[in-house]
Amino acid sequence: MSNKTEPRTLAGFMELMPNEQILFEQIKQKIEKAYQKFGFLPLDTPILELSEVLLAKAGGETEKQIYRFEKGETDISMRFDLTVPLAKYVAKNYGNLSFPFRRYQIGKVYRGERTQKGRFREFYQCDIDIIGDGELSVINDAELPSVIYNIFKELGFDDFTICINNRKILNGLFESLNQKDNSVEILRTIDKIEKIGKEAVIEELQKFKVTKEAIETIMNFIEIEGNTDEKIQKLQNLNIENETFKLGLEELTQVVKNVRLFGVPDTNFKVDLTIARGLDYYTGTVYETFLNEYREIGSICSGGRYENLAEYYTDKKLPGVGISIGLTRLFYKLNELNLINADKKSIAEVLIVPMVEDLSIPIKIANILREKGINTEVFLNDKKLKAKMKYADKLEIPYVIIVGEDEINSGVVKIKNMNTGEEKDWKF
Amino acid sequence: MSNKTEPRTLAGFMELMPNEQILFEQIKQKIEKAYQKFGFLPLDTPILELSEVLLAKAGGETEKQIYRFEKGETDISMRFDLTVPLAKYVAKNYGNLSFPFRRYQIGKVYRGERTQKGRFREFYQCDIDIIGDGELSVINDAELPSVIYNIFKELGFDDFTICINNRKILNGLFESLNQKDNSVEILRTIDKIEKIGKEAVIEELQKFKVTKEAIETIMNFIEIEGNTDEKIQKLQNLNIENETFKLGLEELTQVVKNVRLFGVPDTNFKVDLTIARGLDYYTGTVYETFLNEYREIGSICSGGRYENLAEYYTDKKLPGVGISIGLTRLFYKLNELNLINADKKSIAEVLIVPMVEDLSIPIKIANILREKGINTEVFLNDKKLKAKMKYADKLEIPYVIIVGEDEINSGVVKIKNMNTGEEKDWKF
Numbered sequence: 001m002s003n004k005t006e007p008r009t010l011a012g013f014m015e016l017m018p019n020e021q022i023l024f025e026q027i028k029q030k031i032e033k034a035y036q037k038f039g040f041l042p043l044d045t046p047i048l049e050l051s052e053v054l055l056a057k058a059g060g061e062t063e064k065q066i067y068r069f070e071k072g073e074t075d076i077s078m079r080f081d082l083t084v085p086l087a088k089y090v091a092k093n094y095g096n097l098s099f100p101f102r103r104y105q106i107g108k109v110y111r112g113e114r115t116q117k118g119r120f121r122e123f124y125q126c127d128i129d130i131i132g133d134g135e136l137s138v139i140n141d142a143e144l145p146s147v148i149y150n151i152f153k154e155l156g157f158d159d160f161t162i163c164i165n166n167r168k169i170l171n172g173l174f175e176s177l178n179q180k181d182n183s184v185e186i187l188r189t190i191d192k193i194e195k196i197g198k199e200a201v202i203e204e205l206q207k208f209k210v211t212k213e214a215i216e217t218i219m220n221f222i223e224i225e226g227n228t229d230e231k232i233q234k235l236q237n238l239n240i241e242n243e244t245f246k247l248g249l250e251e252l253t254q255v256v257k258n259v260r261l262f263g264v265p266d267t268n269f270k271v272d273l274t275i276a277r278g279l280d281y282y283t284g285t286v287y288e289t290f291l292n293e294y295r296e297i298g299s300i301c302s303g304g305r306y307e308n309l310a311e312y313y314t315d316k317k318l319p320g321v322g323i324s325i326g327l328t329r330l331f332y333k334l335n336e337l338n339l340i341n342a343d344k345k346s347i348a349e350v351l352i353v354p355m356v357e358d359l360s361i362p363i364k365i366a367n368i369l370r371e372k373g374i375n376t377e378v379f380l381n382d383k384k385l386k387a388k389m390k391y392a393d394k395l396e397i398p399y400v401i402i403v404g405e406d407e408i409n410s411g412v413v414k415i416k417n418m419n420t421g422e423e424k425d426w427k428f
Numbered sequence: 429m430s431n432k433t434e435p436r437t438l439a440g441f442m443e444l445m446p447n448e449q450i451l452f453e454q455i456k457q458k459i460e461k462a463y464q465k466f467g468f469l470p471l472d473t474p475i476l477e478l479s480e481v482l483l484a485k486a487g488g489e490t491e492k493q494i495y496r497f498e499k500g501e502t503d504i505s506m507r508f509d510l511t512v513p514l515a516k517y518v519a520k521n522y523g524n525l526s527f528p529f530r531r532y533q534i535g536k537v538y539r540g541e542r543t544q545k546g547r548f549r550e551f552y553q554c555d556i557d558i559i560g561d562g563e564l565s566v567i568n569d570a571e572l573p574s575v576i577y578n579i580f581k582e583l584g585f586d587d588f589t590i591c592i593n594n595r596k597i598l599n600g601l602f603e604s605l606n607q608k609d610n611s612v613e614i615l616r617t618i619d620k621i622e623k624i625g626k627e628a629v630i631e632e633l634q635k636f637k638v639t640k641e642a643i644e645t646i647m648n649f650i651e652i653e654g655n656t657d658e659k660i661q662k663l664q665n666l667n668i669e670n671e672t673f674k675l676g677l678e679e680l681t682q683v684v685k686n687v688r689l690f691g692v693p694d695t696n697f698k699v700d701l702t703i704a705r706g707l708d709y710y711t712g713t714v715y716e717t718f719l720n721e722y723r724e725i726g727s728i729c730s731g732g733r734y735e736n737l738a739e740y741y742t743d744k745k746l747p748g749v750g751i752s753i754g755l756t757r758l759f760y761k762l763n764e765l766n767l768i769n770a771d772k773k774s775i776a777e778v779l780i781v782p783m784v785e786d787l788s789i790p791i792k793i794a795n796i797l798r799e800k801g802i803n804t805e806v807f808l809n810d811k812k813l814k815a816k817m818k819y820a821d822k823l824e825i826p827y828v829i830i831v832g833e834d835e836i837n838s839g840v841v842k843i844k845n846m847n848t849g850e851e852k853d854w855k856f
Contacts (some may be wrong), residue, residue, distance in 0.1 A: 005484040007519040007741040010504070013474035015517065017524060018531070021470045037798050039776030039805025041823075042449045046441035046550050047475065047536060048495075056433040067476075067504075069497030071540055076438070076495075089443065091435040096445060098822045100809055103446070108475065112499055122474050137809045139787065150798075261791050313435040348467030359567065363689050370465050370578075377467025381528055381565045394526045395469075 012113070012121035014328055019396065023342050024331050027155060028106060031126045031325060034151045035104035038143070040128050043103040045085040047110075051075040053088055056312040065111040078110040082127045083309075083322070090131055091313035099133035100140070106327075118336075120328045129322030131309055136319045138251050141285040141305055142258030144323050148289055148301050149264045151325075156341030159292045160300075162264065163272035166252040167282050167304070169235070170273075172245025173221060177214040186210065187276040190222060194274070194295075222274045228256055231271045248284070255285055283307040287323060297333045301325045345396040348377040350415075353388045355404035362403045365413065365428050392418060401426075440541070440549035442756055447824065451770050452759050455583060456534060459554045459753060462579045463532035466571070468556050471531045473513040475538070479503040481516055484740040493539040506538040510555045511737075511750070518559055519741035527561035528568070534755075546764075548756045557750030559737055564747045566679050569713040569733055570686030572751050576717055576729050577692045579753070584769030587720045588728075590692070591700035594680040595710050595732070597663065598701075600673025601649060605642040614638065615704040618650060622702070622723075650702045656684055659699045676712070683713055711735040715751060725761045729753045773824040776805040778843075781816045783832035790831045793841065793856050820846060829854075 009015045016024055051068055054077045067078040079085050082105045090101060106126045113119055128147065130140045145162045152160050170190075174183040185208045193201050198219070205215050224234050235249050252271065259269055277286040284305035291297060303323030310318050334340050350369055354362035362378055369376040377397070379388045385402070392400045400416045407413045414423040437443045444452055479496055482505045495506040507513050510533045518529060534554045541547055556575065558568045573590045580588050598618075602611040613636045621629050626647070633643050652662045663677050680699065687697055705714040712733035719725060731751030738746050762768050778797055782790035790806055797804040805825070807816045813830075820828045828844045835841045842851040 004742060005481055005740055007516040007738070008478065008481060009516070009520070010474060010476055010478060010502070013476065015473055017521065018469040018471065021472060024472070025470050036775050036803050039779070039803055039825075041446040041775055042453050043446065044449060044452070045443055046438060048438055048441065048538075048550065050436065050438060053433055053436060067497070067499055069495070071495055074438070088435040088437070092437070093445065098819050102805070110476075122476065132809065135809075139808045143806075143808060258787070261788055263791070263795050310435070312433055314432060347464050347469055351467070359686070360689055363691070367691050375464050375467055377530070378571075380567045380571060381560065381563075391526050397467075 010121070012115040012119065014120055014122070014332070019345065020335065022345060022347060023335070023340050024327075026342055026344070027331060027334075027340070028124070028126070028327060030154045031151055031327070032104070032106055034147060034154055035126075035128050037150065038102075038128075038147050040102045040104040043086070043089065043105045044107065045079070045082070045089055045105070047079055047108065048076050049079060049085065049088070051077040053313075054079060054084055057084065062111075065113055067110045067112060080111050081109050082107060082125050082324070083129070086127075086129060086131075087310035087318075088313060090318060091310040091316070094314065094316055099131065100136060101131040102128070103131075104128045118329060118332055120332070123326060123328035126325040126327050127322060129309075129320050131318050131320040134317050134319075136321065138254050138284070138305075139258050141251070141321050142255045142262055144303065144321060145259045145269055145287065146262035146264050148287070148323060149268055151301070152289070157291060160268060161290050161292055162269040162301075163275050163288045163290065164252070164255060164259070164269060165272055165275040165286050166248040166255075166284055167276065167286055168244050168248025168284055169252060170248075170276060172242040172248055173218070173240060175244055176240050176242040177211075177217060179210055179214050182208050182210055184280075186218065190218070190274055191276045193222065224273055228266060228269070228271050231273070232256065235273075251284055277302060277304050281306055285321065291339075294333075294337060294339070297330075297337075300330050344398075346398065348375050348395065348397045350374055350376045350399045350401060351388075351392045351395075351397045352376060352378045353385070353392070353400055353402045354378065354380075355385065355402060356408065361408045365401065365403065368428060438549070440543040440547065442548055442550070442760070447773065448763065450773060450775060451763070451768050452755075454770055454772070455759060455762075455768070456552070456554070456755060458582045459579055459755070460532070460534055462575060462582055463554075463556050465578065466530075466556075466575050468530045468532040471514070471517065471533045472535065473507070473510070473517055473533070475507055475536065476504050477507060477513065477516070479505040481741075482507060482512055485512065490539075493541055495538045495540055508539050509537055510535060510553050510752070511557070514555075514557060514559075515738035515746075516741060518746060519738040519744070522742065522744055527559065528564060529559040530556070531559075532556045546757060546760050548760070551754060551756035554753040554755050555750060557737075557748050559746050559748040562745050562747075564749065566682050566713070566733075567686050569679070569749050570683045570690055572731065572749060573687045573697055573715065574690035574692050576715070576751060577696055579729070580717070585719060585767075588696060589718050589720055590697040590729075591703050591716045591718065592680070592683060592687070592697060593700055593703040593714050594676040594683075594712055595704065595714055596672050596676025596712055597680060598676075598704060600670040600676055601646070601668060603672055604668050604670040605639075605645055607638055607642050610636050610638055612708075614646065618646070618702055619704045621650065652701055656694060656697075656699050659701070660684065663701075679712055705730060705732050709734055713749065719767075722761075722765060722767070725758075725765075728758050772826075774826065776803050776823065776825045778802055778804045778827045778829060779816075779820045779823075779825045780804060780806040781813070781820070781828055781830045782807065783813065783830060784836065789836045793829065793831065796856060 108122050109125050110122055148162050174180055189201055189204045224231050232253055275286055275288050282304035286304035288299035289301040301323055305321040307319055309320045352362045352366050366376045366378045398418055401413045412425050412427050415426050416423050536550055537553050538550055576590050602608055617629050617632045652659050660681055703714055703716050710732035714732035716727035717729040729751055733749040735747055737748045780790045780794050794804045794806045826846055829841045840853050840855050843854050844851050
């Protein structure tokens with residue numbers, strides 16, 4: 001055969017080299033372990049769904065990005081997030097689930113976005129959600145920041161901030177300013193303040209015919225300064241006579257109090273009144289998380305409270321709160337910035353290098369190590385010692401045991417530390 | 429909104445309830461751990477590939493089952509196995525990989541098969557392969573059965589058999605009988621002996637114009653009886669003067685010897701001369717694995733040796749050997765037969781049940797347990813004690829700690845074992 005197909009991968013699809021994949025798996029596993037530590041249950045839904053089901057709610061930008069096709073008579077779409085499949089799942093299995101239903105799901109989702117550096121069309125989302133049956137106490141909103149805190153500490157970060165806000169505060173403020181009809185545009189504009197700056201925000205707000213007084217109040221509001229308690233105090237001092245605002249402030253106060261109770265230190269969370277998160281989905285608490293020295297990465301973990309998870313599928317009222325980590329992009333950015341704190345860089349911890357023809361003893365040693373729970377590879381192929389050591393080196397395997405005639409006769413091998421060069425005797 | 433979309437899942441797509449998902453994840457994790465224990469490197473390739481790349485080799489039955497579609501100008505297919513993506517990956521990254529390249533991949537693959545009970549269109553494959561650069565010693569063929577052995581022991585099975593054969597023995601036999609042109613049909617027919625029986629096989633072979641003498645030799649051959657060593661002895665005694673046959677027998681002898689060296693007991697493997705595994709792919713050692721009391725499940729782990737992994741993409745000769753576990757179907761069958769030996773049935777090991785308004789102490793206790801590595805959930809929502817205990821019960825959480833005023837005042841809680849009802853004091 002002379003015509004070869006060029007082996008290539010679709011643009012916008014991450015495919016890592018083994019040493020990077022090892023790091024990726026470690027991060028994924030740490031996130032999963034943290035989710036389990038708080039008792040979230042695993043869920044694995046199909047990547048394909050009926051378009052009618054998956055797109056019951058979608059529209060606009062999202063729908064354009066969907067990978068959608070027909071197979072036989074069936075109109076199929078690839079999932080674009082893990083929330084819609086969750087809604088379907090909870091509505092479908094309502095009678096067989098225990099509430100609050102706390103689930104985690106880590107899986108790939110698909111969005112045919114314009115390709116650009118650091119943007120992926122296939123990417124992992126790592127989600128947790130707590131779904132209530134009819135109602136869900138606001139204290140659940142305070143538990144999620146403690147999960148976020150756990151994860152990023154576990155990943156070796158200290159200088160990160162979980163920013164918390166409450167959509168009711170924003171909505172109530174707009175209501176009190178008679179700007180309810182503009183609230184979507186105002187929220188969308190405020191959300192951009194980090195990117196486009198204060199002046200541009202004011203300019204945009206003027207376009208939506210927000211009155212000068214209202215703009216002033218809004219800008220004063222989002223610029224409220226101080227530590228968490230001072231901000232809450234200042235919000236109270238505004239004396240805004242609006243029930244939505246008051247309820248939001250009450251919820252935020254509760255969340256702040258309980259976030260502390262859950263063990264998140266004040267250095268790792270704050271109230272940030274500029275955060276709005278999306279437009280029609282969240283109805284209460286919202287979160288974004290930033291690495292303070294690397295704000296340019298954007299939020300690394302976001303989420304919030306919603307009134308009703310599955311209204312497109314069921315009459316049951318299912319309030320929930322959830323967070324999501326976009327792992328593929330996070331990994332890409334951390335890797336680029338050299339910020340990954342890996343516990344280990346290899347899968348095998350020991351490479352056995354046999355220098356004899358009869359492999360009985362090398363394999364026996366490997367089996368002893370594996371029984372001790374140590375990942376062990378035997379170099380099985382006939383190569384020069386130098387090539388075998390180079391293999392260990394390239395795979396960053398931390399320990400090598402060479403097994404030759406002398407070692408077999410004496411029953412003692414040397415365990416070589418590949419980083420320090422040190423050797424230690426071991427009677428196997 | 430009065431029109432709800434019925435929440436449903438595509439036919440042929442597995443979607444488990446949480447208690448089943450917990451079991452599924454345990455099996456998946458044990459397989460992954462076993463792969464890592466032998467030093468296989470993780471790989472995660474995209475689920476979508478360019479059709480031109482993915483289908484460079486495919487054809488016939490496989491191609492019909494592919495989920496293939498266009499997105500914009502791009503002709504895309506969903507992967508139907510993990511081997512073709514591996515071939516692409518190795519050909520693409522040849523210069524940056526260390527050989528032998530030992531990789532594992534656990535991921536979903538897609539085949540639009542006719543839906544029937546126990547058949548899935550989306551299913552997990554758990555693969556390992558060892559790829560050599562130009563050559564790969566036959567001892568690698570002996571290591572894989574030890575990985576299979578490890579996995580099924582770890583999954584709690586004792587009575588399973590890894591059946592080993594070598595395609596060169598079959599091919600050489602056919603050559604010596606001047607049936608080389610019929611070899612594909614003969615192999616395909618022999619492969620069915622388990623299903624259709626001896627008489628039907630003879631009948632089919634006659635249709636392919638295999639001579640009476642040849643059929644007799646073939647049937648005598650596949651009915652060679654005895655233990656492993658006896659079978660090998662009898663194969664030698666056939667004195668077949670064919671180089672392919674001799675090479676195959678030499679390889680099989682080597683593999684058997686080294687499989688023992690790798691610690692697989694004779695009770696868990698055997699030579700089975702009827703196993704052929706596919707038609708144009710495998711070129712040497714082939715494996716199938718059966719639960720002896722449940723042969724009807726079919727092979728639970730199969731694979732073999734191939735001459736050249738990536739000939740459609742590269743001129744480099746890349747021989748390899750690999751195995752695959754079809755996890756989704758395996759899980760379905762094991763679950764149906766009640767054969768899953770789970771270490772644990774819940775994610776949370778402890779449920780903290782607060783009977784006080786101030787959650788400081790319940791959360792403090794949860795944090796202590798989590799720091800000890802114990803998955804702990806706090807029941808955060810306002811329910812009656814009975815409802816909270818029912819929740820623990822339904823989620824099969826093994827321990828419950830009720831925290832009321834008395835416990836807070838005394839600093840001692842009772843840890844209740846939900847299986848035995850026993851309670852134990854713990855000073856937190």
